[in-house]
Amino acid sequence: MSSLRFEAIQSVLTGEEKKISGYGDKKITAIFGSHVFNGRTMREYLSDEAYKSLMNSAKTGTKVERRMADQVAAGMKAWAEGQGVTHFTHWFQPLTGTTAEKHDSFFTLKSDGTAIELFDGDALIQQEPDASSFPNGGIRATFEARGYTAWDPSSPAFIIEAGSGKTLCIPTIFIAYSGESLDYKAPLLKSIAALDKAAVDVCHYFDKNVSKVTTTLGWEQEYFVIDEALANARPDLMMCGRTLIGHSPAKGQQLEDHYFGSIPERVYAFMQDYEQEAYKLGIPLRTRHNEVAPAQFECAPIFEECNIAVDHNTLLMDVMNKVAKRHKLKVLLHEKPFAGINGSGKHNNWSMATDTGVNLLSPGKTPRTNLMFLTFFVNAIKAVHDYADLLRGAIASANNDHRLGANEAPPAIISVYIGNYLSNVLDEVESRVTEKFSEQDEVILKLDIHKQIPELLMDNTDRNRTSPFAFTGNKFEFRAVGSSANCASPMIVLNTIMTETLKQFKKDVDALIEKGEKKEIAVLQVLRDFITKSKKIRFEGDNYSDEWAEEAARRGLNNFKTTPEALDAFVTESSKKLFYDNNIYSKRELEARHEIMLEEYIKKVQIEARIIGYLSANHVLPAAINYQNTLIANVRGLKEIGLDKKSYAAQLNMIEIMSNHIQEINDNVEAMIEARKKANNEADTHKRALMYCHEVKTYFDKIRYHADKLELIVDDKLWPLPKYRELLFIR
Numbered sequence: 001m002s003s004l005r006f007e008a009i010q011s012v013l014t015g016e017e018k019k020i021s022g023y024g025d026k027k028i029t030a031i032f033g034s035h036v037f038n039g040r041t042m043r044e045y046l047s048d049e050a051y052k053s054l055m056n057s058a059k060t061g062t063k064v065e066r067r068m069a070d071q072v073a074a075g076m077k078a079w080a081e082g083q084g085v086t087h088f089t090h091w092f093q094p095l096t097g098t099t100a101e102k103h104d105s106f107f108t109l110k111s112d113g114t115a116i117e118l119f120d121g122d123a124l125i126q127q128e129p130d131a132s133s134f135p136n137g138g139i140r141a142t143f144e145a146r147g148y149t150a151w152d153p154s155s156p157a158f159i160i161e162a163g164s165g166k167t168l169c170i171p172t173i174f175i176a177y178s179g180e181s182l183d184y185k186a187p188l189l190k191s192i193a194a195l196d197k198a199a200v201d202v203c204h205y206f207d208k209n210v211s212k213v214t215t216t217l218g219w220e221q222e223y224f225v226i227d228e229a230l231a232n233a234r235p236d237l238m239m240c241g242r243t244l245i246g247h248s249p250a251k252g253q254q255l256e257d258h259y260f261g262s263i264p265e266r267v268y269a270f271m272q273d274y275e276q277e278a279y280k281l282g283i284p285l286r287t288r289h290n291e292v293a294p295a296q297f298e299c300a301p302i303f304e305e306c307n308i309a310v311d312h313n314t315l316l317m318d319v320m321n322k323v324a325k326r327h328k329l330k331v332l333l334h335e336k337p338f339a340g341i342n343g344s345g346k347h348n349n350w351s352m353a354t355d356t357g358v359n360l361l362s363p364g365k366t367p368r369t370n371l372m373f374l375t376f377f378v379n380a381i382k383a384v385h386d387y388a389d390l391l392r393g394a395i396a397s398a399n400n401d402h403r404l405g406a407n408e409a410p411p412a413i414i415s416v417y418i419g420n421y422l423s424n425v426l427d428e429v430e431s432r433v434t435e436k437f438s439e440q441d442e443v444i445l446k447l448d449i450h451k452q453i454p455e456l457l458m459d460n461t462d463r464n465r466t467s468p469f470a471f472t473g474n475k476f477e478f479r480a481v482g483s484s485a486n487c488a489s490p491m492i493v494l495n496t497i498m499t500e501t502l503k504q505f506k507k508d509v510d511a512l513i514e515k516g517e518k519k520e521i522a523v524l525q526v527l528r529d530f531i532t533k534s535k536k537i538r539f540e541g542d543n544y545s546d547e548w549a550e551e552a553a554r555r556g557l558n559n560f561k562t563t564p565e566a567l568d569a570f571v572t573e574s575s576k577k578l579f580y581d582n583n584i585y586s587k588r589e590l591e592a593r594h595e596i597m598l599e600e601y602i603k604k605v606q607i608e609a610r611i612i613g614y615l616s617a618n619h620v621l622p623a624a625i626n627y628q629n630t631l632i633a634n635v636r637g638l639k640e641i642g643l644d645k646k647s648y649a650a651q652l653n654m655i656e657i658m659s660n661h662i663q664e665i666n667d668n669v670e671a672m673i674e675a676r677k678k679a680n681n682e683a684d685t686h687k688r689a690l691m692y693c694h695e696v697k698t699y700f701d702k703i704r705y706h707a708d709k710l711e712l713i714v715d716d717k718l719w720p721l722p723k724y725r726e727l728l729f730i731r
C-alpha cells in the first residue's frame with residue numbers, strides 16, 4: 001500500500017540533487033549589492049543635486065523634496081530597466097509578520113493612447129495598496145478605511161527576481177490615512193530617531209563632536225531544513241510550520257554530533273544558492289554553521305544600521321523560502337518545529353555607534369572614553385531593569401511560547417548577564433562613589449576601572465549561553481527573540497526604553513551639575529544610583545535551572561510563560577506614557593497593536609487546534625483502527641485453529657491498549673472542540689486569547705501523548721505521517 005509518506009521517502013532517495021554553479025570565477029564582492037540601488041549606482045544614475053538630497057534625507061530622516069523625488073524615480077527606473085525590470089512595488093512589513101508587495105508595471109497609457117514606461121516621483125513616494133485585509137486592530141474600521149505606503153529613503157531600493165520576472169522593490173512604511181502606523185517600520189524609524197537624540201545629548205558630556213548616534217543590529221538566524229516532499233506529507237508542517245504530533249526519534253540530539261559537524265551536501269547547495277541571492281541584495285552574510293539539533297542551521301550577517309538590518313532579515317527569510325523550493329527543500333523558521341528537540345531563535349546583537357566612529361558599548365582606550373562606555377552600559381542595564389516586562393512582551397508569540405522556558409531556551413524571565421569583570425567594575429563604582437566623593441577619588445576610580453576593563457577584551461570566553469540578555473564584549477545580545485519574528489518588534493522596545501533611560505540619566509546629571517557638582521562626578525553619582533537600583537535584573541548563573549526561577553520570584557522578577565499574559569505589558573499606563581512621551585505610539589496605536597497581537601495568537605492556536613483534530617480523525621485513528629483490525633483477525637485465526645488464550649495474550653493486550661488510546665484521543669478531541677466553541681463565543685479579545693491559551697491549547701499535549709503512543713505500536717507500514725527520524729535524518 002502506497003501512501004504520501006512512502007512516496008515522499010521514495011522521492012528523496014531517488015531524487016536528483018540540484019547542483020549549483022557555485023561562484024564560478026567570481027568573488028563575492030563581484031556580485032555583492034548588484035541588485036541594490038546603492039551609493040555607487042545612485043552616483044551613476046542621479047544628478048549631483050538629487051544624489052545629495054537623497055543622501056541627506058537618508059541620514060537625517062527628512063523628506064525628499066517632490067522635485068527631487070521625480071529625479072530619483074527617473075534614475076531608479078533607468079537603473080532597474082537596465083537590469084530587465086518591468087514592474088515595481090512598494091515593499092512593506094505589515095503586522096502579519098511577513099512582507100507585502102503589490103506589483104505595478106512601469107507600463108502605462110498616455111491620454112492619447114500611446115504606450116509608455118513611466119515611474120515618477122508620485123509613484124515612488126506614495127502608493128495605496130488595497131490594504132483592507134491587513135491587520136489594523138480596529139484603527140481603520142473606525143476612521144478612514146484606507147491605508148497608504150510611503151517611501152523610506154533610508155533603506156535602499158532593490159530588485160527581486162522571481163522566475164524570469166524582475167521587480168523593483170521600494171522599502172516603505174505603511175500607515176492609515178488618519179496617521180496611525182500599521183506596520184513595523186514606522187515605529188522602528190521613530191524609535192531609532194528618538195534614541196539618536198537622547199544618546200547624542202548624553203554623548204556631549206564626553207565628546208562635543210558627536211552629532212549622530214545610530215542603532216546597530218546584527219541578527220543570527222536559526223532555522224531547520226527538511227525535505228519538501230516529506231514536509232508536504234504532514235498537514236501540521238504545511239499549515240502550522242511545526243509538528244503537532246510525532247514521537248521523538250531513537251537518536252535525537254543526545255550525541256550532539258551535528259553541531260559544527262560538516263554540512264550535508266544537499267543543504268550546502270541550498271545555502272550557497274540563497275547566499276548568492278542574499279549577496280546580490282546587499283545582505284552581508286558572513287557565517288553559516290550547523291546548530292545543535294539535527295537538521296538545524298544558522299546564518300548571520302555582519303551587523304548593520306538597525307533599520308537596514310531589519311529589512312535584510314525579513315528579506316532573507318523570504319529569499320530562503322523561495323530558494324528552498326528550487327532545491328525541493330523546506331525551510332522551517334518556526335520557533336519549535338519538533339517537540340523534544342532544540343527550538344530556533346534569532347539572537348539580536350544590539351549596540352549604538354557615533355558618527356565619530358565609536359561603538360558606545362565597546363570599552364574605551366582611555367579612562368575618559370571608558371566612562372562614556374560605562375554610562376551607556378549601565379543605562380542599558382537600567383533600561384532592561386525598568387522595562388523587563390515590555391521586552392518580554394516584545395518577543396511574545398504563540399510560537400515562541402513553545403521555546404521560552406523549555407529547557408534548551410532562555411527562560412521567560414528577563415535578566416542581564418555581564419560577566420565577572422564588569423560585575424566587579426559596577427560593584428566598585430557602587431561602593432566607592434560615596435556622598436563625599438572627591439575629584440581625587442574620581443581620578444583614582446577611573447584609573448582603576450580602566451585597568452580592569454581592557455582585560456575584558458582579552459577574555460571573550462567569559463560567556464553565559466543561558467542568559468536571555470547578555471553582554472558579549474561590545475554589544476548586548478538579546479537571545480530570547482523567536483526565529484520567525486520580525487526583529488523590529490524587540491528593537492522598537494529596546495530603542496525606546498534606552499531613550500527613556502538616557503533622558504532620565506541626563507535629567508539627574510544636569511540636576512547635580514546645577515547644584516555645583518563637577519560634571520564627571522555627577523555622572524558617576526548617577527551611575528552609582530542606577531547600578532544600585534537595577535541590581536536585581538543582573539544574574540550571572542544558570543538561567544535554565546529551577547533555582548533561578550525561585551530566586552527570580554524572590555527578587556520580584558516576572559516569569560510570564562504565555563503570550564496573552566506577556567502582552568499585557570503593552571497596555572499598562574506606564575507603557576502608554578513611555579511610548580507616547582517618546583513619540584513612538586499613540587495610546588490608540590498601542591491598544592490597536594495589543595489587539596492585533598492577541599488576534600494573531602488566537603488565530604495561531606485556533607488553526608493548530610483544527611489541524612490536530614483533523615490529524616487525529618483522518619490520520620491517526622484510521623491507522624490505529626486498521627492495525628487493530630489486523631490484530632483482531634489474527635486473534636480470531638489463532639482461536640479458530642484451536643490455540644488457547646495464552647498464545648494470543650499479547651495481541652489481546654495490544655488491542656486493549658490501542659482501544660484505550662483511541663478512546664482518549666476521541667474524547668480529548670471532542671472536549672477540545674467544545675472548548676473552542678466556547679472560546680469563539682467570547683467577544684472580548686483578551687479573554688478569548690486567555691481561553692485559547694488555558695482551555696483549548698491544554699488539550700494538545702493530551703492528544704499528542706496518545707497519538708505518539710499509537711505511533712510506537714502501529715505497524716510502520718500503516719503509519720501515514722513521516723516520522724521524526726525521517727524528517728530529521730533523510731536528506
Ligand code: ADP
Nearest residue numbers: 216217218219300301302303349350351359475
Ligand atoms: P557569536 O555571538 O556567535 O559568538 P559574534 O560575537 O562574532 O558571534 O557576533 C555575533 C553577531 O553580532 C554578528 O552578527 C555580528 O555582526 C554582531 N555584532 C558584532 N558587533 C556588533 C555591534 N557593534 N552592533 C551590533 N551587532 C554587532
Ligand code: MG
Nearest residue numbers: 220347477479
Ligand atoms: Mg550569538
